Amino acid sequence: MLTSCLSTIDKGLMSASNxxxxxxxxxxxxxxxxxxxxxxxxxxxxxxxxILADLKQKKIKINS
Structure with a gap:
């Protein structure tokens, strides 16, 4: 009975997690x-x- 109860609780927790x-x-x-x-x-x-606008303003070249 305890195993069945724990199994039900485990399934419920997994469902909530999902x-x-x-x-x-x-x-x-x-x-x-x-x-x-x-x-x-x-x-x-x-x-x-x-970030790109900030780099452009600072005239830092980036690969594009």
Missing amino acids: AISFVNPVTGKREINFESQVQEIKRANAQSKE
Whole structure:
């Protein structure tokens, strides 16, 4: 009976984990994100533009 109960708890915890996390396709590790993948991409693109603009302003050459 205890084994059955623990198994049920384990399945419930795994279900909850799957609902709030995903497997990173690059690392293969499970991650919890606090923003959607779309939001993450938008943020990364904005940060990249900011970095490139800063480098351009400082006249630092980059490979493109």
